[in-house]
Amino acid sequence: MTHRTIRRRGAIAALVAPAVIAAVPAVASAAPVIAADAICVRPVQPASGGLTAPPLAVTGSGFGPGAQVTLRRGARSISGVAGADGTISAQLSVFDLLTGTVPRSTPFTVVAEDAGGPGGTPPAQGVSNTINLRAAPLAFSATPKRARPSAKVTFKLSGFTPDLPIYAHYRYGGKVRANVKFGRASNPCGLLTVKRRQIPVSNPQTGLWRVQFDQSPRFSAKSTPRLSASINVFRTYVNR
Known part of the structure; x- marks a missing residue:
């Protein structure tokens, strides 16, 4: 049985000038x-x-x-x-x-x-x-937090540019393995809730996968807005 854990990376840090x-x-x-x-x-x-x-x-x-x-x-x-x-x-x-x-x-x-x-x-x-x-903060969640790579999970995202599609780019070993269109961000807060396979690749290799959510059809490390996550794929063994 294959499971994964997911970690969110990136945090907001800002200074806002005093209101006048x-x-x-x-x-x-x-x-x-x-x-x-x-x-x-x-x-x-x-x-x-x-x-x-x-x-x-x-x-x-x-x-x-x-x-x-x-x-x-x-x-x-x-x-x-x-x-x-x-x-x-x-x-x-x-x-x-x-x-x-x-x-x-x-x-x-x-x-x-x-x-x-x-x-x-x-x-x-x-x-x-x-x-x-x-x-709306720029944020995402995946539920459940642990599932088979082929299982469908619920992704929730917020803070993206309204009325534009949101994509997920799956990378392994430094290479892009899949680009998936999740759906269109709602107006006015850039929200999206969608069910998709955890990893849309047949027989994904074990190890660390990286996912970037952005609004570009092709992966770019400089796309904005963007969020990154990691998925750890590992095997489990059951004694019979």
């Missing part, structure tokens, strides 16, 4: 309104392989000129002063939502509150609209 609020030219609206530059935040990966967590850009208008404005993401918040035209621009850190190794899509919200200026001038404009967003 600054005035930007815009046309003020009758009530506070905010918007974000993304629907789902995903890590960014250069060809060198390290992962970074880009901040979420939030803009808004309709705030009181010079009013104290607080942006909230769950229990986290930053504060600043609206510009003379009642606008704001902020960079919110989402690093904590992108550091996991479990494939997922995490919902979160962002809201702004105008508390007015010193002494009530300008008067408080109240709470803005709430933005509903999601965050």
Whole structure:
């Protein structure tokens, strides 16, 4: 009987600059309104392989000129002063939502509150609209963790580029032995759940196999985004 164990390689490591609020030219609206530059935040990966967590850009208008404005993401918040035209621009850190190794899509919200200026001038404009967003780490899992190479296992992936196919490249002894199209990453968080054979090769040799998940039909060590794993194939003997 042949089994395997699977190990995940690669971890996210990033520094995000402190969030700040600054005035930007815009046309003020009758009530506070905010918007974000993304629907789902995903890590960014250069060809060198390290992962970074880009901040979420939030803009808004309709705030009181010079009013104290607080942006909230769950229990986290930053504060600043609206510009003379009642606008704001902020960079919110989402690093904590992108550091996991479990494939997922995490919902979160962002809201702004105008508390007015010193002494009530300008008067408080109240709470803005709430933005509903999601965050997805670049991650994968395989279930069960131990199975025959020919058995089908459930692969779950997240954080890939939406609307593009995800491929698995199987290598042994430094050579590519199989390229398998898993399916298309969903929009907007790049998720995919699929059942495939553990190793799509007849009678795979024992030893260490390496798998790279990416979005290129052919294997390249510099494809981005990418995730790597290893599969240890070994024989077991049963006494009869």
